Amino acid sequence: MQISRREFNVLMSSVAIALVTPRVSAQALRVRREIRTLSPADLDGLRAGVQAMRALPKANFRSWLYQAGVHGAPAGDSAGVPDAGTYWNQCVHGGLHFLSWHRWELLFIEEIMRLMSGRCDFTLPYWDYIADGFLPDPLRLPADASNPLYNSSRAAALNDGSAGLGGLSLNALDQAAFANFSGSLYGNPHSAVHGLIGGDMGSVPTAARDPVFYLHHCNIDRYWECWSKSGKANPGAPWTTQTFPFRTLSGHRDARAGDVGRTSDVGYTYDNLPCRQRFRPDLRDLVRDLRHIKLRVRPRPIPEPGPWPWAAALTTESFVITGQPLAVLLPQAELRKANIAARGADGGAPAAVTLRGVTMSREAQSGGFFIEAWIAPAKALRAGNLQDAQQIGSFSGFDLTLHAGHEGHAGAQSIALPIGEQAMRLLTGAQGDVAVVFVRRGLVGRNGKQLDGSARAELFKVEGLGLEAARR
Structure with a gap:
């Protein structure tokens, strides 16, 4: 892989945190923020990173389609991607490693977007749809190809701003056992949000093609950190020893579940912790x-x-x-x-x-x-x-x-x-x-x-x- 001097400098400043295992000092923590609070410069960085990844061919592991394929891809879409058998269609859903696999996925694509955007301080934002279920403006305006964050396949009422996500809850945070918490969170809000948005987001093989996927999963990741911050415990072995294969900027990585039990273990936090349940559905x-x-x-x-x-x-x-x-x-x-x-x-x-x-x-x-x-x-x-x-x-x-x-x-x-x-x-x-x-x-x-x-x-x-x- 050939990279420029500028890319090399950004790479060296970005990989240090993600590759430290398992503890990172509090002073080094990056902060993921709600998308509506981002500055214009931060939004430009997000758009630039997505746009640069979209410009790369699918077989390039830094490309948008390649990284979407890591989560899932339609049958036959791996043609021309030599290492797809190792790194594609790896998402974990509905099991005890749903949260840990997606935490690693977010870390590695955040690292790539930091490189591709040229911003050493880049962090993925999240969308707090419990607080406001209407699609944030940067994701829907302008509603055309000039906006790399726009996806026309979503429910039309979401994209035009006339409707928002309904029926979401955080009952999962009340669960004491990790299995119950993870299972409840997986259903609502995780799968509920996928179903409500529809389009690419409504199907596992295409979900990660929509930029809102990463904001959604950052929010799910935030709820896991909220649950952990309240004093509840993740499982022990063998949960901690499970590994997942990823291709990263520094090469192949067998990412271990136990190394991402808390966000601070891998160098980041969220701007709004703990999370609060807004309502109980009637x-x-x-x-x-x-x-x-x-x-x-x-x-x-x-x-x-x-x-x-x-x-x-x-x-x-x-x-x-x-x-x-x-x-x-x-x-x-x-x-x-x-x-x-x-x-x-x-x-x-x-x-x-x-x-x-x-x-x-x-x-x-x-x-x-x-x-x-x-x-x-x-x-x-x-x-x-x-x-x-x-x-x-x-x-x-x-x-x-x-x-x-x-x-x-x-x-x-x-x-x-x-x-x-x-x-x-x-x-x-x-x-x-x-x-x-x-x-x-x-x-x-x-x-x-x-x-x-x-x-x-x-x-x-x-x-x-x-x-x-x-x-x-």
Whole structure:
């Protein structure tokens, strides 16, 4: 690789922090800031870095398309990239290394953008969409090719500024166990944001082509640091020893999960810590016109895809999720048979609500929404008493595209929604039937009201809903 003297000087000033392992002095910490607080010069640096990366051919590892491919790429897109088999399609989603892999990814692309922008002080910004869900102006204006931060594939109402992200929450920060925190954060706001933005962001193989991807994941990374700062602990070995292959400015790197447990370990922090939960979603406003269905429990569970970390306790018949709120009723007799509490397991996430054999419609592929899942006592739900309802997770079409860029993976997927501590107490302490409630959450207008979505539109077909215990 040939680089200029200017690039060499920027490189030498930028790699020192990212390559120090595992501790960096407090004086050296770089600060990632919310995009709306950036100075004009900082915004120019962000634009210049993206523009310079876009100008490089895909096979150049500093290029925009190459780095997007590290996260994910459409099938066949690796043609002409000799080392794609080692470094592409490496993203970790839905597992215990979701946060650590993406922290390393952000560090290495930040390093490249520092070089390409020519700014030794460059840091990636984040977008605090909990504080303000309307797309920041630099990402949408001007709305043409002259703006390297603009992406026309996003939901049109986001790009034109008439709507913002709705239904986002930080319930994950209340979880004590890392597995529950990571799983909850993965669903909402992580996957929820991908689903709401849609377009490139709505699919794993194309998500990192949209510049908003990096601002989104910086914000997710910030929430991890907020959770850690509150005194909660990451897992120990073997979580700490897991490594991920990256091609960096200094060559190949087997990046270790345990080396990025805190942002200060690798030389940066955020300008706004700790994070605060702004609101708790009100299920009452979401379940008007609620449809109840009571499904027969299958005599035998659906065959498990491998590797699948959950063991079925019970599985229902198939059903369809539409834009209309839906309650799937689980009879108390079946819950007793499943004995889910006694089947608790390791890792602090003893059970999950799982959706097996999920396929999405064309309507779902267009994005602009996500599905939120709750658990509630069925009797109280029918009476409109929802004070005990507990949110268990969220998912979107994004979750069904994880393997879309990998050969040999197609068709239906499975989704696991780990049950947090409070929801688990509700489930195991219920005296009667329990309902799993699914509601569609979409973009919101300037008046704060959700934009209309087709209530009858078929979104997802589900082969069966399961209650499953984590494998030991």
